[in-house]
Amino acid sequence: MNKTNSDQIQLSIPNKPEYVSVARLTVTAIANRMGFDIEGIEDIKVAIAEACTNAITHGKNENDNFSVNFIMDEEKLTITVCDHGMGCIVNNIKKPDFNHLNQEKEGGLGIFIIRSLMDDVQITSNHGIGTTITMTKYMGDGY
Ligand SMILES: Nc1ncnc2c1ncn2[C@@H]1O[C@H](COP(=O)(O)OP(=O)(O)OP(=O)(O)O)[C@@H](O)[C@H]1O
Ligand SMILES: [Mg+2]
Numbered sequence: 245m246n247k248t249n250s251d252q253i254q255l256s257i258p259n260k261p262e263y264v265s266v267a268r269l270t271v272t273a274i275a276n277r278m279g280f281d282i283e284g285i286e287d288i289k290v291a292i293a294e295a296c297t298n299a300i301t302h303g304k305n306e307n308d309n310f311s312v313n314f315i316m317d318e319e320k321l322t323i324t325v326c327d328h329g330m331g332c333i334v335n336n337i338k339k340p341d342f343n344h345l346n347q348e349k350e351g352g353l354g355i356f357i358i359r360s361l362m363d364d365v366q367i368t369s370n371h372g373i374g375t376t377i378t379m380t381k382y383m384g385d386g387y
Pocket of ligand 1: 294298299301302303327329330331332337352353354355356374375
């Protein structure tokens with residue numbers, strides 16, 4: 245890995261649940277190579293699986309692909325998951341209400357889990373164009 249430049253890897257993945265494991269396996273190899281500890285790698289694997297599942301579930305087009313981009317820096321891994329789905333209103337994504345989880349199906353847990361496990365999470369979405377989630381995990385303690 246170069247000290248000044250980031251290294252990048254890009255995947256284009258079919259909008260099908262059976263391919264989520266490809267993203268999980270790829271990020272495992274990348275994070276392991278970067279030197280993340282087991283706990284960090286597990287966090288990243290769960291986060292990327294939730295982001296890919298959202299791209300597939302809310303993307304709504306089986307014949308399309310979504311993209312996953314990995315940017316490896318000295319001190320952090322940034323992952324972007326970008327789909328061409330219907331998009332959503334990001335401000336309407338609320339934290340789950342843990343008192344009424346069973347009664348209210350709406351809300352979901354994926355984004356909440358991603359925000360809990362990753363250090364920085366940004367979501368942008370455009371109606372009819374798609375959604376991009378960018379999530380960063382720093383290496384080591386102190387972040
Ligand atoms: N890639 C996406 N495209 C369009 N809408 C999205 C996308 N990701 C998230 N959303 C919207 O944000 C909501 C919350 O996402 P989240 O992953 O937290 O929950 P969920 O997918 O509904 O359920 P769960 O992940 O718990 O199975 C979704 O219901 C959806 O409306
Ligand atoms: Mg979800």
